[in-house]
Structures are given as structure tokens and as C-alpha cells.
Amino acid sequence: MTLPGEWEMVVGLEVHTELLTKSKLFCGCENHFGSEPNTNVCPVCLGLPGSLPVLNREAVEFAMRIGLALHCRIAPSTFHRKNYFYPDQSKDYQISQYDLPINSSGYLDLPDGTTVTIERAHMEEDTGKSTHLGGSGRLAGAESSLVDYNRCGVPLVEIVSGPDIRSSAQARAYAAELRGILIATGASDGRLEEGSMRFDANVSVRRPGEPLGTRCEIKNLNSLRSLQRAIDYEALRQIQLIENGAVVRQETRHWDENLAETSTLRVKEDADDYRYFRDPDLVDLAPDQTWQDRVRAALPPMPAERRAAVLALFAAPSSAQRDAVEVVIDLGLDPYVHAVASASGDTTLALSRAANEVAANLKSVANLTVDAFVTIVAMEQRGELSATQAKTVLGAILVDGGDPHEIATALGFEQLSADSLGATVASLIEDHPDEWLRYRDGDDKLAQFFIGQVMKLTRGQANGKAVIGELQARR
Amino acid sequence: MSEAITREEVAKVARLARLRLSGDELDMFTEQLGQILEHARDMNALDLADVAPTAHPFGLTNVVREDVVEESLDRDTVLAMAPDARDQRFAVPRIQGEAP
Numbered sequence: 020m021t022l023p024g025e026w027e028m029v030v031g032l033e034v035h036t037e038l039l040t041k042s043k044l045f046c047g048c049e050n051h052f053g054s055e056p057n058t059n060v061c062p063v064c065l066g067l068p069g070s071l072p073v074l075n076r077e078a079v080e081f082a083m084r085i086g087l088a089l090h091c092r093i094a095p096s097t098f099h100r101k102n103y104f105y106p107d108q109s110k111d112y113q114i115s116q117y118d119l120p121i122n123s124s125g126y127l128d129l130p131d132g133t134t135v136t137i138e139r140a141h142m143e144e145d146t147g148k149s150t151h152l153g154g155s156g157r158l159a160g161a162e163s164s165l166v167d168y169n170r171c172g173v174p175l176v177e178i179v180s181g182p183d184i185r186s187s188a189q190a191r192a193y194a195a196e197l198r199g200i201l202i203a204t205g206a207s208d209g210r211l212e213e214g215s216m217r218f219d220a221n222v223s224v225r226r227p228g229e230p231l232g233t234r235c236e237i238k239n240l241n242s243l244r245s246l247q248r249a250i251d252y253e254a255l256r257q258i259q260l261i262e263n264g265a266v267v268r269q270e271t272r273h274w275d276e277n278l279a280e281t282s283t284l285r286v287k288e289d290a291d292d293y294r295y296f297r298d299p300d301l302v303d304l305a306p307d308q309t310w311q312d313r314v315r316a317a318l319p320p321m322p323a324e325r326r327a328a329v330l331a332l333f334a335a336p337s338s339a340q341r342d343a344v345e346v347v348i349d350l351g352l353d354p355y356v357h358a359v360a361s362a363s364g365d366t367t368l369a370l371s372r373a374a375n376e377v378a379a380n381l382k383s384v385a386n387l388t389v390d391a392f393v394t395i396v397a398m399e400q401r402g403e404l405s406a407t408q409a410k411t412v413l414g415a416i417l418v419d420g421g422d423p424h425e426i427a428t429a430l431g432f433e434q435l436s437a438d439s440l441g442a443t444v445a446s447l448i449e450d451h452p453d454e455w456l457r458y459r460d461g462d463d464k465l466a467q468f469f470i471g472q473v474m475k476l477t478r479g480q481a482n483g484k485a486v487i488g489e490l491q492a493r494r
Numbered sequence: 495m496s497e498a499i500t501r502e503e504v505a506k507v508a509r510l511a512r513l514r515l516s517g518d519e520l521d522m523f524t525e526q527l528g529q530i531l532e533h534a535r536d537m538n539a540l541d542l543a544d545v546a547p548t549a550h551p552f553g554l555t556n557v558v559r560e561d562v563v564e565e566s567l568d569r570d571t572v573l574a575m576a577p578d579a580r581d582q583r584f585a586v587p588r589i590q591g592e593a594p
């Protein structure tokens with residue numbers, strides 16, 4: 020979407036991601052989505068008197084991995100109490116990092132060549148989950164609320180971008196790339212629908228060259244689509260306000276996906292009202308160089324590097340192939356494509372099969388070994404399997420595992436071996452001498468006639484290219 | 495009366511902490527908090543340029559635990575401590591506004 024007139028939007032994103040630790044940030048309660056309510060709670064995460072928080076080492080490692088993947092500086096950091104009264108946490112403060120975050124001053128390069136700076140990526144604890152009774156389940160109009168503290172104390176990293184984003188599409192690209200990075204680090208499962216990754220967007224508008232406008236923070240963005248739509252809506256709302264002579268009020272706004280609009284949630288409080296102060300129960304966190312180096316050495320390749328590695332297999336990748344590469348990177352299927360490349364196989368075929376047939380059966384991808392994939396692509400490439408047959412064999416292996424050759428035989432695809440295809444072509448040539456003569460004399464269109472006949476005889480299971488190969492061999 | 499903190503500031507802090515203070519209490523805490531802040535002011539008068547801030551009496555860093563799941567509390571025990579509970583959850587009165 021383009022904004023009217025000269026207007027430009029200025030957007031910064033705050034992304035919260037839950038970390039894939041076994042236990043919570045400061046206690047040994049299980050970090051698990053979907054447990055029975057209030058079964059993963061203890062004196063620490065309920066904030067009972069006399070309890071003491073102790074930091075989870077694995078959460079620190081995940082936070083460092085995220086920081087390193089985002090080219091951040093890892094520095095000595097501290098934990099503060101953010102004081103506020105709200106039932107989503109029972110101790111009346113949230114432990115967070117304030118002026119000294121573990122990660123700061125990083126950046127994220129987007130596939131389109133733009134760069135978004137990362138101001139900080141700090142650790143904090145998640146809050147509990149409320150259910151509102153009465154008033155159609157929303158807070159407004161509810162008579163009372165019920166709270167489940169299972170999520171309270173689950174480790175989070177909040178990644179704060181600079182105000183560098185200039186369009187909703189760029190915001191979406193940033194969120195998608197960041198999600199890929201978080202998954203690659205192993206820190207997050209990136210499941211937006213389960214709330215393990217959540218977005219807040221700070222949006223303001225200005226005419227180019229003007230100072231930053233007053234910003235509004237939009238909450239409740241739990242999909243890439245919502246993120247993009249809400250930013251567009253909010254930028255247009257602010258432009259209309261200003262053009263009508265009104266002013267934008269700094270506030271927190273709520274995105275309603277069904278109404279497709281934002282509405283005032285509350286007017287922003289001063290940061291001072293949280294009365295941040297050092298949590299006296301927690302000491303400084305200062306990972307030394309050895310610890311940082313160890314985490315860095317164990318960091319797997321990030322999506323940008325993996326994307327480049329797959330694209331490098333293609334001399335001039337088409338737009339469809341670029342899309343397929345995105346799918347393969349997003350779903351972690353690139354090892355299949357690389358294995359085919361290493362075996363000097365057909366990478367175009369491999370990319371297509373990985374991005375389509377394998378991607379469609381992601382849940383059972385563990386059944387498909389890299390070797391089996393390489394074998395199936397090779398069989399299709401040699402014409403031993405038609406495209407349809409190759410897809411069928413792939414599908415069968417993705418469901419139950421198994422050996423490609425055995426499955427092809429069991430499915431009756433073996434008659435299409437090179438030998439039997441040759442025999443079929445030879446008999447067709449005998450049956451259709453006129454067509455054969457015209458083809459032999461240079462009328463290439465007749466190849467289609469023979470392919471059609473072969474397909475009829477093999478019930479569509481032959482490989483067109485292989486048929487042409489057989490015809491040319493006899494020409 | 496000390497000048498380190500005003501009565502209005504004490505009233506604001508009390509409000510943020512959800513404490514209801516009487517007029518006499520406001521006076522008393524303004525006086526007491528003022529004395530504490532006076533003490534901090536005394537320290538500000540010293541040249542501490544070479545002294546690192548001390549947030550904790552022990553010089554410890556990186557106190558961490560391994561990521562091991564330990565047993566949580568029994569839910570019935572937990573909910574029995576709450577003023578009100580329903581559907582295995584803590585029941586709280588009507589919430590007046592959105593989360594901060």
C-alpha cells in the first residue's frame with residue numbers, strides 16, 4: 020500500500036518470543052504450552068513470600084544465540100522489577116532487563132537488501148493468561164476474570180528494532196526473517212498461533228524531512244497478516260487526523276482482526292510510573308568471552324546464509340524458484356536439495372519436489388531420509404519414474420518410510436524401467452510405420468503422437484522426456 | 495520539613511503503590527523519606543568517580559541453575575490459598591483497564 024501525498028510512515032517493532040527451555044526463567048516449573056491450568060506453578064512464579072528466583076542457564080544461552088544471530092553486542096546486564104498492579108502476574112512486578120540489556124546494538128539484513136537496526140534484545144518473564152467472564156469474553160464489559168499462571172515466568176526475549184521500517188511490507192518481511200532466525204537458533208518454535216511469538220508495532224507518520232511524529236503502539240498482532248494490515252490502517256488513521264487539523268495522541272491501541280481497525284486501549288503512562296529498580300534477589304549477568312565464544316561456535320547457519328547457499332545452485336533462478344527457495348528455507352528442507360546437488364542430481368527437480376511434495380507432508384518429514392530423496396529424484400531424472408510416479412513414491416515414503424526401489428516395485432511402477440519403456444516404444448514404431456517415417460524425416464511434432472501413445476499404454480505413468488530419448492535413439 | 499521530597503511526590507508514590515495514606519501519615523512519610531534521601535545526598539557530595547556502583551553486597555555474577563524441571567505445587571493446595579477460585583483458575587474481581 021502507498022500512503023497518500025508525501026506522507027511516510029515510521030515503524031519500529033517489538034517482538035516477544037518465548038524460549039524453548041524445559042523449565043521457567045527463574046524456577047523449575049515446566050515451560051509447557053497447553054498444560055492443565057495452574058499445574059505449572061510454584062512459590063517463585065506465584066511470587067509467594069520468601070521465595071527466591073534463580074536464573075535459568077539455558078534461557079541465557081538462547082538469549083545469547085538470538086543476540087549473536089542479530090549481530091548484537093553482548094554486555095554485562097542486570098535484572099529490574101517493573102512494578103505494576105494487574106492480575107496477569109501475582110507478585111505485582113515483572114522481572115525484566117531495563118537499562119542494561121544482555122544484547123544491544125545489532126542489525127538484521129532483509130532479503131530485499133534493506134537493513135533494520137536492533138536496539139536491544141533483552142530477557143524478561145512472561146505473564147499469566149486471563150479468561151474474562153461475561154461481556155462476550157472480552158475485558159470490556161466482563162464481570163470477573165479467571166487467571167492461569169502456567170505462562171507466568173516463562174522465559175521471553177523481547178527484540179526491539181530501531182524506528183527504521185518505512186512500509187508495512189517491510190515490517191512483514193522483517194518479522195518473517197526474524198521468525199526464521201529465531202527458529203534457526205533453536206530458541207523459539209516461532210508458533211504465532213500459539214502466542215509463542217507476538218508483535219507490537221510502534222507507528223507514526225511524517226512528511227519526509229520532518230521530525231518524528233507522535234507514535235502509537237499497536238498490540239495484539241499475532242500473525243504476519245495482522246501486523247501488515249494494522250500498520251497500514253494505523254498510518255492512514257494518523258494521516259487523516261493530521262490532515263483534518265487534529266493531533267495524534269500517544270497511546271496504546273488494540274488491533275481487531277475482524278473489524279480490521281485499531282482502537283484506543285489506554286493512554287500511555289510514563290515509564291517512571293513503573294518505578295523500575297534493580298531486583299535485589301538477582302545478581303549481574305555477565306557472560307565472559309569464553310561463554311560467548313562457545314555459544315557463537317555452536318550457532319547453526321542463519322536463513323540468509325542458507326538461502327544464498329541454495330540460490331547458488333541455480334545459475335539464473337526464476338521468480339518461481341526463488342519462491343520455492345523461501346519455502347525450503349522456511350521449512351528447513353534445504354539439506355534435501357543440497358544432498359541432490361552433492362550427488363550431481365537435478366537440482367531444479369529437487370527444489371520443486373522439496374518445496375511442494377515434501378513441504379506438503381512436513382509433519383512426517385522424519386520418514387524421508389536424505390538418501391531416499393536423492394534416489395527418488397535420480398529415478399525420476401533417469402525416466403525410471405514419471406513425475407506422477409515420483410510424487411506417489413515420495414508420498415508413500417513420507418507416510419510410512421521405506422526404500423524407493425521397493426516401493427516403486429510394490430506399486431507396479433517397475434515396468435517403466437528403461438528396458439520396458441524401450442520395448443514399448445519399439446512396438447509402437449512397428450504399429451505406426453507412417454508416423455515413424457515422418458518423425459525420422461525431421462517432423463518433431465510427431466514425438467507428441469508417440470508420447471501420447473506411450474502414455475495410453477502405460478496409463479500415464481511414463482516419463483515424456485524418457486520417451487523422446489528412446490525415440491531419438493532409434494531415429 | 496525536609497526539601498528532599500515533597501508531600502505531593504510522596505502522595506504520588508503511595509498512589510502508585512496502591513497505599514491509602516492519611517494526611518498525618520503523608521506528613522510522617524515525607525519527613526522519613528526526606529531523611530533517607532538526605533543521606534543519599536551526603537554520599538553525592540563525595541568524589542566517587544573511581545568507585546563502581548554497588549547494587550549487591552556480594553560480588554557475584556552469573557548465578558544460574560541448570561534447565562531442569564522440578565515438581566510444581568499441587569493445584570488444589572495452591573487454589574485453596576486464593577481468596578477465590580473457579581474452573582481451576584484464580585478468580586479476580588472485575589479488571590478496570592487493560593494490562594500495562
Ligand SMILES: [Zn+2]
Nearest residue numbers: 046048061064
Ligand atoms: Zn514456578
